[in-house]
Amino acid sequence: MRIVVLAKPVPDTTGTERLGDDLRLDRLSSPPIVNPNDEYAVEQAIRLVEAHGGEITLLTMAPPGATETMRKALAMGAHGGLLVTDDALAGACALATTRVLAAALATLDHDLVLAGAASADGGAGVVAAGIAAIRGLPYLSYAGSVEVLGDRVRIHRLHATGYTVLEAPLPAFVVVTQMVGEPRYASLKGIMAARSRQIRSVSLADLGLDPAEVGGSAATTRVLAARRPAERGATRVVRGSPAEVAREIVDLLDERRLL
Amino acid sequence: MTIALFEPFEHVPAYPLVFPVFWGAFAVFALVVARHVRVWAAAHPGGPAPFERVPARAWGVVRYTIAQTRMFRDPRAGVMHYALFLGSTILLIGNINAVTGGIPQAVVGWPLDGILWTALVAIQNAVAIAALIGVAWAFERRLVSRPPRLLLTRTAIVILLMIAVVVSTELLAQAFEAAAWGDIPGAFVANALAIPLAGLDEAWLEAGFAVLWWGHVVALGAFLIWIPTNKHFHIYTSFVNVWLRRLTPRGRLPVMDLEVEDATFGLRTLADLGWKDILDGFTCTECGRCTDACPANRTGKTLDPRGLIMGIRRMSTAAERGIDIVPDSPAVREIRGSDDTRPDPSLLAAPLLDGAIDYDAVWDCVTCGACVESCPVLIEHVEKIVGIRRNLVLDESRFPHEATAAFTGMERSGNPWGQPASTRLDWTKGLAFPVPVARDLAATGRLRDIEVLYWVGCAAAFDDRARRTARAFATCLDAAGVRFAVLGQEEACSGDPARRMGNEYVFQMLAMQNVETLKKYDPPTIVTACPHCFNTLSHEYPDFGGTFTVVHHSAYLARLLADGRLTPGAAGTAASAPAVAAGSDAPGRPAGRTVTVHDSCYIARYNGIVSEPRAVVGALPGVRIREMERNGRQTFCCGAGGGRMWMDETRGTRINEERTRQALETGAQVVAVECPFCMTMVGDGLATAGAADGVVALDIAELLAEAVAPR
Ligand code: SF4
Ligand code: SF4
Numbered sequence: 001m002r003i004v005v006l007a008k009p010v011p012d013t014t015g016t017e018r019l020g021d022d023l024r025l026d027r028l029s030s031p032p033i034v035n036p037n038d039e040y041a042v043e044q045a046i047r048l049v050e051a052h053g054g055e056i057t058l059l060t061m062a063p064p065g066a067t068e069t070m071r072k073a074l075a076m077g078a079h080g081g082l083l084v085t086d087d088a089l090a091g092a093c094a095l096a097t098t099r100v101l102a103a104a105l106a107t108l109d110h111d112l113v114l115a116g117a118a119s120a121d122g123g124a125g126v127v128a129a130g131i132a133a134i135r136g137l138p139y140l141s142y143a144g145s146v147e148v149l150g151d152r153v154r155i156h157r158l159h160a161t162g163y164t165v166l167e168a169p170l171p172a173f174v175v176v177t178q179m180v181g182e183p184r185y186a187s188l189k190g191i192m193a194a195r196s197r198q199i200r201s202v203s204l205a206d207l208g209l210d211p212a213e214v215g216g217s218a219a220t221t222r223v224l225a226a227r228r229p230a231e232r233g234a235t236r237v238v239r240g241s242p243a244e245v246a247r248e249i250v251d252l253l254d255e256r257r258l259l
Numbered sequence: 260m261t262i263a264l265f266e267p268f269e270h271v272p273a274y275p276l277v278f279p280v281f282w283g284a285f286a287v288f289a290l291v292v293a294r295h296v297r298v299w300a301a302a303h304p305g306g307p308a309p310f311e312r313v314p315a316r317a318w319g320v321v322r323y324t325i326a327q328t329r330m331f332r333d334p335r336a337g338v339m340h341y342a343l344f345l346g347s348t349i350l351l352i353g354n355i356n357a358v359t360g361g362i363p364q365a366v367v368g369w370p371l372d373g374i375l376w377t378a379l380v381a382i383q384n385a386v387a388i389a390a391l392i393g394v395a396w397a398f399e400r401r402l403v404s405r406p407p408r409l410l411l412t413r414t415a416i417v418i419l420l421m422i423a424v425v426v427s428t429e430l431l432a433q434a435f436e437a438a439a440w441g442d443i444p445g446a447f448v449a450n451a452l453a454i455p456l457a458g459l460d461e462a463w464l465e466a467g468f469a470v471l472w473w474g475h476v477v478a479l480g481a482f483l484i485w486i487p488t489n490k491h492f493h494i495y496t497s498f499v500n501v502w503l504r505r506l507t508p509r510g511r512l513p514v515m516d517l518e519v520e521d522a523t524f525g526l527r528t529l530a531d532l533g534w535k536d537i538l539d540g541f542t543c544t545e546c547g548r549c550t551d552a553c554p555a556n557r558t559g560k561t562l563d564p565r566g567l568i569m570g571i572r573r574m575s576t577a578a579e580r581g582i583d584i585v586p587d588s589p590a591v592r593e594i595r596g597s598d599d600t601r602p603d604p605s606l607l608a609a610p611l612l613d614g615a616i617d618y619d620a621v622w623d624c625v626t627c628g629a630c631v632e633s634c635p636v637l638i639e640h641v642e643k644i645v646g647i648r649r650n651l652v653l654d655e656s657r658f659p660h661e662a663t664a665a666f667t668g669m670e671r672s673g674n675p676w677g678q679p680a681s682t683r684l685d686w687t688k689g690l691a692f693p694v695p696v697a698r699d700l701a702a703t704g705r706l707r708d709i710e711v712l713y714w715v716g717c718a719a720a721f722d723d724r725a726r727r728t729a730r731a732f733a734t735c736l737d738a739a740g741v742r743f744a745v746l747g748q749e750e751a752c753s754g755d756p757a758r759r760m761g762n763e764y765v766f767q768m769l770a771m772q773n774v775e776t777l778k779k780y781d782p783p784t785i786v787t788a789c790p791h792c793f794n795t796l797s798h799e800y801p802d803f804g805g806t807f808t809v810v811h812h813s814a815y816l817a818r819l820l821a822d823g824r825l826t827p828g829a830a831g832t833a834a835s836a837p838a839v840a841a842g843s844d845a846p847g848r849p850a851g852r853t854v855t856v857h858d859s860c861y862i863a864r865y866n867g868i869v870s871e872p873r874a875v876v877g878a879l880p881g882v883r884i885r886e887m888e889r890n891g892r893q894t895f896c897c898g899a900g901g902g903r904m905w906m907d908e909t910r911g912t913r914i915n916e917e918r919t920r921q922a923l924e925t926g927a928q929v930v931a932v933e934c935p936f937c938m939t940m941v942g943d944g945l946a947t948a949g950a951a952d953g954v955v956a957l958d959i960a961e962l963l964a965e966a967v968a969p970r
Binding site for chain 1: 517663763
């Protein structure tokens with residue numbers, strides 16, 4: 001089975017993010033990591049390959065330095081990667097990203113495409129659905145579990161009160177939630193193996209795309225303003241025996257009329 | 260007087276048969292040992308250099324195997340064992356005499372009219388009695404008083420019986436000889452035993468002598484053949500094992516080469532162990548001191564350090580299957596196309612996990628080193644356990660899932676809490692004096708003036724409770740007028756938790772980064788209030804090119820006190836410590852308090868720093884120290900070492916609660932600690948114990964900060 005996973009480099013979520021003058025994230029301020037949501041997609045892909053065999057290819061649109069970050073996902077167990085990188089893509093909007101990734105996906109053999117729900121930086125949460133629409137793939141989202149049954153994929157689509165079982169023929173596009181299982185911690189064996197795996201870089205020209213249509217200059221959205229969220233109130237740690245702690249927490253919730 | 264060879268054995272019927280009988284047995288003994296060695300030889304070649312630092316090695320043998328200092332920590336066992344040890348070694352003279360046709364007697368008996376030999380015979384008679392008493396006492400311990408650490412195995416009983424038989428047949432043979440042919444010079448015990456025998460018929464006496472004498476030799480031979488297959492083998496191997504003991508600091512784990520392709524990282528199989536590790540297995544006396552001292556074992560977990568070492572021996576012995584006692588000649592081997600001198604590769608590849616230790620136990624270890632400290636024959640358990648963790652983490656990525664957050668935090672954010680480095684100086688907020696940062700001092704050329712660099716450590720930077728300790732320690736430094744600086748954002752985790760959890764990759768990353776930072780500022784001295792940082796910076800960073808002078812804050816504060824730079828004032832004059840008082844759970848004043856000192860494993864046991872924290876606490880006015888039973892080098896871990904701080908303790912009862920119980924038993928009002936992790940563990944322990952009686956855990960720096968007045 002050939003699985004393509006969208007794995008986006010994002011600034012470290014524990015770092016202190018800084019905004020540049022253009023109100024966009026200063027990506028140099030903290031080292032990038034693989035988008036945590038996408039790590040769950042990588043984990044799901046590895047589990048499927050462990051069960052059914054096959055290969056995992058990472059697909060990313062990012063600046064050239066992203067290969068370093070992609071290696072971290074390769075170290076978990078993916079087999080190779082395709083990086084779309086082009087100076088003209090700086091400032092590309094979600095729609096442009098969608099079109100570029102859809103074009104890149106068309107160059108890859110795939111039975112299944114996986115992605116995490118939204119990225120930790122942009123957070124638009126629309127790219128996956130857009131790619132599926134352009135490529136005409138069945139789109140299954142909010143997956144709490146993913147199973148491949150012959151030439152079909154079956155997921156549990158989570159919602160507030162339970163789940164719905166959905167099934168679609170392959171190839172299909174599945175967006176996973178964090179319920180699919182904790183991403184594995186890469187072993188040193190994996191890190192070493194990742195060094196020799198191939199990450200191919202392609203430009204817009206290689207994909208036959210026109211920078212004027214998908215580049216930053218053609219962005220369909222614009223940042224008008226940005227501000228920090230208000231500081232959260234101080235955390236209170238309740239200590240004591242389990243019974244005392246429970247009583248105190250109940251009192252606290254009660255005080256705030258949350259019970 | 261000259262004694263001809265064979266002359267002392269003129270009464271022994273068919274004496275020359277002793278050569279085939281005993282020396283035949285000796286040959287079998289040698290072959291059995293050789294078979295063990297064939298497996299050791301197939302193990303990993305890494306190991307100690309036997310001929311390096313010979314004086315230190317020789318001194319170790321004198322101290323640990325001849326004087327047996329560690330045995331006397333348990334005085335009863337020590338005396339009993341020493342009787343057996345003396346018996347066995349001194350009686351060796353008579354035994355060698357008997358099986359060599361009397362060579363020692365001929366040599367020693369030659370000058371001074373044989374007085375020396377007579378004296379030796381007398382001494383041997385005396386130690387024979389001592390040995391028999393020792394055996395009786397050992398039986399009493401195994402069967403009657405039964406200290407819990409001892410195993411009641413058939414092997415243990417048979418060994419004692421064998422000793423009893425070997426010693427008593429020799430003594431009785433002498434007694435019969437004396438009765439039949441007249442007193443033996445010097446053999447005062449045998450001569451006395453001969454008195455009641457004197458009435459027996461001559462023929463009976465001669466027959467009795469023959470049976471006993473031959474019985475002794477046969478028992479000796481049989482014992483010799485059997486010894487290498489059981490724990491009694493330690494009588495030989497302990498000398499070798501102690502000679503080969505690790506001479507590097509105990510808190511330094513071996514460096515791993517992480518760049519080798521296609522290697523097994525860490526310890527997975529029997530063959531990944533070094534030959535010395537396997538020798539450890541054959542040196543273990545099954546005494547159980549390690550398991551008895553082990554906090555994980557004490558709290559009902561499956562970790563059993565003795566079991567690990569015995570398991571290694573069992574696996575090594577199992578790997579001898581297919582190796583013949585008497586190997587085929589090279590020609591036969593060639594014809595057969597089979598090599599009966601080398602262990603079967605599949606047996607060497609047997610995994611240590613489940614073969615010697617189970618998965619949970621590997622992760623239950625707090626690397627406290629209590630096992631290593633208590634082992635009379637200097638076996639190293641911790642390195643092996645960490646080695647297995649290394650394999651699990653680096654090869655298989657298999658570890659308790661809670662550890663992932665700590666690993667990721669150290670890897671991405673440089674601290675196991677996963678907090679941003681930008682908050683590293685938050686603990687200094689609100690202090691009445693500035694805390695200079697090395698980078699700023701360097702920029703203005705004032706870095707040269709500092710006396711010490713205060714290595715804060717992640718706990719003090721990110722943990723609320725430990726931040727208070729950092730403030731107290733900085734307050735002491737300030738009160739003493741010490742010119743110091745901190746690294747601030749440039750500091751990263753020392754890497755100790757990663758290393759002890761087996762994640763050598765992340766450890767080395769952090770170590771190299773920190774060594775580079777520290778070299779840039781090249782501080783004259785580094786002081787830290789974290790035992791783990793202290794141990795790693797002082798003992799492990801030299802392997803990464805960073806040799807620094809590192810001092811633990813207990814020693815540093817003790818020195819400030821000794822030099823008169825800090826003077827603990829009368830209670831209540833703690834004017835210099837407003838920062839500590841704010842939010843501190845230290846009620847009242849230090850006067851009239853009883854304090855018990857909880858030693859940190861990595862300070863007291865690994866680094867022998869025991870008197871310094873006591874000097875600090877003892878300097879406080881009106882404070883009395885009450886020791887716990889396990890203190891100093893024998894301290895009992897708080898439960899946080901070895902990265903356990905970052906894992907859930909789900910098996911057995913909790914180590915911190917056990918240690919807190921021990922602390923409360925002293926009746927002290929304050930548990931003084933010297934480590935931020937001990938602080939968390941003891942603090943939690945006190946909370947769970949419902950220390951309503953107001954017992955608190957305080958760092959020694961906090962106790963001192965309350966009491967110091969600026970000079
Ligand atoms: S280091 Fe401590 S916890 Fe680990 S086996 Fe030894 S005594 Fe037990
Ligand atoms: S390892 Fe050492 S302390 Fe433990 S049982 Fe063996 S000899 Fe005794």
